[in-house]
Amino acid sequence: MSRTEQEQANLDFVLAMFEQVLNPMDSSAVERFIGKDYIQHNQMAEPGREGLKAFLDMIKAQTPEAVHDVRRAFVDGDHVTVHYHVRRWPGDMGWAVMDIFRLEDGMIAEHWDVMQDVVEGGPNPLGPF
Template identity: 80%
Template structure:
């Protein structure tokens, strides 16, 4: 797979945000990765970078054991897509999540997400991951 230098930088930025912001739920590290003009499309979080910080603080307080286990990530130009497994606590089946980020000027400028519950059983024997 061939990536441009810029695509690799965009992928590294987003994966770094998972490592330093989402997994530790560290709102203090947000400014290193997210643009001041951040556009939020998720229906779970209010818009804006400061609102993202408050949202992360709330999630950390409610579910301090949560993990974001990245399964795969793709980059195409200024867009990075990450497929991952969120588990809120021990024994939680969690959610399968796909995030799409748009990177501009070396920072995450925009975000969309889709989520589904991970369930046991069902008609399809294939994992969501």
């Protein structure tokens, strides 16, 4: 399966946002990636770009050692999906997370996500990654 030039640019843009915003939880970098009319569907964050900044600041204060390890990413037109492992502190089993981003005019315009706890010893020997 091949990607268009625009799809590759969209994928690269979202992965750069992970490196510059989500991994360091740097709210000051949000405006380089998130459009001014950003639509947020995460139920734990307030709407809009300012809501995302406040959410990142809160998470960074609560879990400054958190990491976001991207395991796979997919692109389909203006949508990019990222599957990754969040660990909030050393030794934490963390969460398996999938984010869906919609891009518009070269910026992230909309975001959805789903999360599940990573557990040991469940009935399925396959992990979420």
